[in-house]
Amino acid sequence: MSGLELGHDSARSMRGRVVRVVFAVCAAVSILTTAAILLTLLADAVEFFSAVSPIEFFTGTRWTPTNEPVSFGVLPLVTGTLVITFGSALIALPIGLLTAIYLSEYASGRARSILKPALEVLAGVPTVIYGYLALVYITPAIDALVPVSTFNALSASIVVGIMIIPMVSSISEDAMSAVPDDLRQASYGLGATKFTVSTSVVVPAALSGIVSSFILALSRAIGETMAVTIAAGQTPRLVDLTDPAGVFLESVQTMTAAMVQLGASDVTGQSIAYKSLFAVGLTLFAITFVMNLLSELVASRYREVYR
Amino acid sequence: MAADTGDDHSFGRISRSKDVAFEYLTLAATLVGIVALGILFVYVTRDAVGWLDWQFLTSPPHPDPYEAGFYPALVGSIFLMIVIALVTFPLGVGAAVYLEEYAGDGPVERFVRINIANLAGVPSVVYGLLGLGLFVTLLDIGYGTLLVAGFTVSLLVLPIVIISAREAIRAVPDSRRQASYGMGATKWQTIRNVVLPEALPGIMTGTILALGRAIGETAPLIMIGAPTTVFGVPNSLFSKISAMPMQIYTWASYPDTAFQYGVVAAASVTLLVVLLSINSAAILVRNRYQ
Amino acid sequence: MVREPTSGGGRGVSRRGFLAVAGAGATAGLSGCLGSNPIAAVGGDPREVAIAGSSTVFPVAEAIAAAFDEERSDVTVSISQTGSGGGFSNFFCPGMTDLNNASREISEGEIEQCGDNGITPIEFTVATDALTVVVNPEADWIDCLTVDELREIWRADGAQRWSDVREEWPDEEFEFYGADTTSGTFDYFVEAVIGEDANHRSNYYATERDRTIVQGVQGNRHAIGYFGFSFYSENPDSIKAVAIDAGDGCVSPSLETAMNGEYTPLARPLFTYAAQQSLAEPEVRDFVRFFIERAATDIVSEVGYVPITEEVRDENLQRLEEAVAEVTG
Structure with missing residues (x-):
């Protein structure tokens, strides 16, 4: 009897252990994914860097991987990416922050329940459609005001800006909602208006959450691919800072767009040009990874403060 | 801005009108993106009129815009969704159960959690390189096939599924678990009979929303060599597939304005309608079980 | 998140027959409501x-x-x-x-x-992919262009007036009609004519509609444009095609010269x-x-x-x- 009991028990604990292992394996898939991404990128990037020195890659100012004379300077792509990121940030950061203030401080429960899903739609529209909308509707509209080239950084920045608004607003709003009501009540008690409370109490108190949302949104803009590929074009161009307006009216090529172009281009699988795809990919991965991590670190600060 | 509100004069009319102005400013900011997108949708829908018809939905692609159709891309996307659902649902739920029910708060578990959050932020084009390097080159299971596309996009949306499944599991009250244990249930029995059924609507909602993200992904498909044009629908996991966003990308580069303003508009509206149906399904599931 | 893992519990209702993998299997089955799996069912010969x-x-x-x-x-x-x-x-x-x-x-x-x-x-x-350079039928001063002249006309910061190319030509500004940058025609023109050291000019009417180019070139005596050969072959009277000299004399575009390789570098x-x-x-x-x-x-x-x-x-x-x-x- 006791032997049977024991067998039953050990079978149960055995099963419990197996179940645990199966679930752990599922969780491990995420680690494996990260490892696989790193290995895939590194394997080819290392080959690339054995042919092209990292100094030439990171400081070079010409990106002509397939045209003679071949040059693998990634700076035009990096600056192209920065132009789009900067442009979209100009749109998304203030709008997203103000949106978060409205949702957290002013909006009624009903308004919130309608506006929040509506805002989520902005992030849910496929980016290829954003690119198309920019190319076919926004660019001609801009062109009617200021002459721009068919592919330009401005209309790409506008759509990227729109699509990252929810990223800023939802995370910032979470942070603002986490600000204890005591703080607000104390200010009201001093006779402060809602404006004062919002800008001088809530925003500073939620600052780390807001900053975290900004970083995350910028990271998303850096990694955005299809909208910029379609709308901003394929002109790897070192940004001319002496002409900031002109920068936005002309075509630029981002790192992501260069990757799409190389991925579907006339380069052979063993060539250095093809390997450069992975070097750019690794650079992009590293930048976004660090930014995501930074965002996570900043965010964890506000969680600690108000826990 | 904040400086003048600190002094006494600000407690008056000016301050109150400023207050009202600020409220409208924030409201305007909230609406500007929504309105802008709404206007663009009106334009694209208007342009789709006359193009989006039964012939368009049931025909293969064609260089003549009046004969071009979306059928292989539409069916390809749906098959892709099924593969992605079959891959991500069990994996995502499994990982979430592990992280919520088994894992402690040690450094390894914390690392796994941060890693998942980070993976959710990796650009989709990088996942495309992963698919290219892992499935196409290393494992050599073909390029641009349903299987490779499904796996690649699955890895991309898996973090989103895990994160939403974790939230759903976390929302199950601890008292339910304690009651189950009190009845003598094992951990696995508790998870299977109490936690998962309770969390299921939330998990389903999250998974369906992740599928909505997946259906719009283009860059990974380009990187794994998905065909720009396919005539016919997939009949095995190793069939080359087209997908709606891929076809839109291809058509958007056609020089003919009938493509730019007609066919692509029709395709975009179709994709948006499918996306809307997916999201409505998610909302339905959520409301039904709430 | 920091919930204590309540391991052990008691023992009691034990259900048999649940393999560990059934956990994953059951959840996979749930997704069946998203549609049955039509892929596995269909095998056969993929043609x-x-x-x-x-x-x-x-x-x-x-x-x-x-x-x-x-x-x-x-x-x-x-x-x-x-x-x-x-x-x-x-x-x-x-x-x-x-x-x-x-x-x-x-x-x-x-x-x-x-x-x-x-x-x-x-x-x-x-x-055969061929490009035709076209001008207004009344532009009687021009019949042939060298590749260098063509490059001078179409490169960024290049010629602005006809007289910049050859002094005897009219002192009038060009009006440019070319292919849109999205097009293969554009890429090919850049590759064949402009080369690596220069850029295609950006101040021109870029269109992919050949008809627009024809109308534009017809409408201005000093216009110049280029497009795919096939459209010219259908409209040989409304506009004038320019012969191209790649070093071996002037060659007019025609089906024959495009196919036999004489019409270089604008045919391949x-x-x-x-x-x-x-x-x-x-x-x-x-x-x-x-x-x-x-x-x-x-x-x-x-x-x-x-x-x-x-x-x-x-x-x-x-x-x-x-x-x-x-x-x-």
Whole structure:
């Protein structure tokens, strides 16, 4: 009897252990994914860097991987990416922050329940459609005001800006909602208006959450691919800072767009040009990874403060 | 801005009108993106009129815009969704159960959690390189096939599924678990009979929303060599597939304005309608079980 | 998140027959409500023709594949735009595609790579890509341009007035009508004329609608434009084509000079390469035969290229049948 009991028990604990292992394996898939991404990128990037020195890659100012004379300077792509990121940030950061203030401080429960899903739609529209909308509707509209080239950084920045608004607003709003009501009540008690409370109490108190949302949104803009590929074009161009307006009216090529172009281009699988795809990919991965991590670190600060 | 509100004069009319102005400013900011997108949708829908018809939905692609159709891309996307659902649902739920029910708060578990959050932020084009390097080159299971596309996009949306499944599991009250244990249930029995059924609507909602993200992904498909044009629908996991966003990308580069303003508009509206149906399904599931 | 893992619990209701994997299996089953799995059920013989390669050849391949699909809906044709070289080295030579489109001839290295994998490429010419430079019919001062002059006219910061090119020409500003930067025509013009050291000018009317270029050039005595040859061949009277001198004298664009290679550098043949081994598959054979036959018809000119002549078509067909005979024994 006791032997049977024991067998039953050990079978149960055995099963419990197996179940645990199966679930752990599922969780491990995420680690494996990260490892696989790193290995895939590194394997080819290392080959690339054995042919092209990292100094030439990171400081070079010409990106002509397939045209003679071949040059693998990634700076035009990096600056192209920065132009789009900067442009979209100009749109998304203030709008997203103000949106978060409205949702957290002013909006009624009903308004919130309608506006929040509506805002989520902005992030849910496929980016290829954003690119198309920019190319076919926004660019001609801009062109009617200021002459721009068919592919330009401005209309790409506008759509990227729109699509990252929810990223800023939802995370910032979470942070603002986490600000204890005591703080607000104390200010009201001093006779402060809602404006004062919002800008001088809530925003500073939620600052780390807001900053975290900004970083995350910028990271998303850096990694955005299809909208910029379609709308901003394929002109790897070192940004001319002496002409900031002109920068936005002309075509630029981002790192992501260069990757799409190389991925579907006339380069052979063993060539250095093809390997450069992975070097750019690794650079992009590293930048976004660090930014995501930074965002996570900043965010964890506000969680600690108000826990 | 904040400086003048600190002094006494600000407690008056000016301050109150400023207050009202600020409220409208924030409201305007909230609406500007929504309105802008709404206007663009009106334009694209208007342009789709006359193009989006039964012939368009049931025909293969064609260089003549009046004969071009979306059928292989539409069916390809749906098959892709099924593969992605079959891959991500069990994996995502499994990982979430592990992280919520088994894992402690040690450094390894914390690392796994941060890693998942980070993976959710990796650009989709990088996942495309992963698919290219892992499935196409290393494992050599073909390029641009349903299987490779499904796996690649699955890895991309898996973090989103895990994160939403974790939230759903976390929302199950601890008292339910304690009651189950009190009845003598094992951990696995508790998870299977109490936690998962309770969390299921939330998990389903999250998974369906992740599928909505997946259906719009283009860059990974380009990187794994998905065909720009396919005539016919997939009949095995190793069939080359087209997908709606891929076809839109291809058509958007056609020089003919009938493509730019007609066919692509029709395709975009179709994709948006499918996306809307997916999201409505998610909302339905959520409301039904709430 | 920091919930204590309540391990152990008590013992009690024990259900048997649940393998560990059933956990994952059951959850997988739940997703069945998203639709049953139609993929696993359908097996059988996938009749596919996989094509990759040049995006320049893509419009021709797409047009012909669309026509093929109408006749043979049992065969699924897929076309990827990978570029000529990417298509060869990444897909065709490793044996993943049946056909590779190319805007140039296969290189020695590529033939070698294919050979290492037991793939024998068979070349078929499927179209000619030609550009025509056009001016107003009343522009009687011009009949011929050298490639250098053409570059001077079309490069960024280049000539602004006709007299900048040749002094005896009118002291009037150009009006430029060219291909949109999205187009293959643009890429080809840049490659053939502008070269690497300069950029295509950006202050011009960029359009992909050939009709717009014709109207623009017709409307201004000092206009100049370029577009695909096929449209000019249909409208030879409304505008004037300029002969091109690439160093061997002036050559006027015509079907003949485009095909025999005299009209350089603005004409080039386009190819598709079939893997001989793939020709063992009846559907690939049928498609290639269809491709070659249709490449000599209006299908090709409708997408803006010059069709192959019937002679070229017959040579292609002969080469195809020989290759087929070898693989089918």
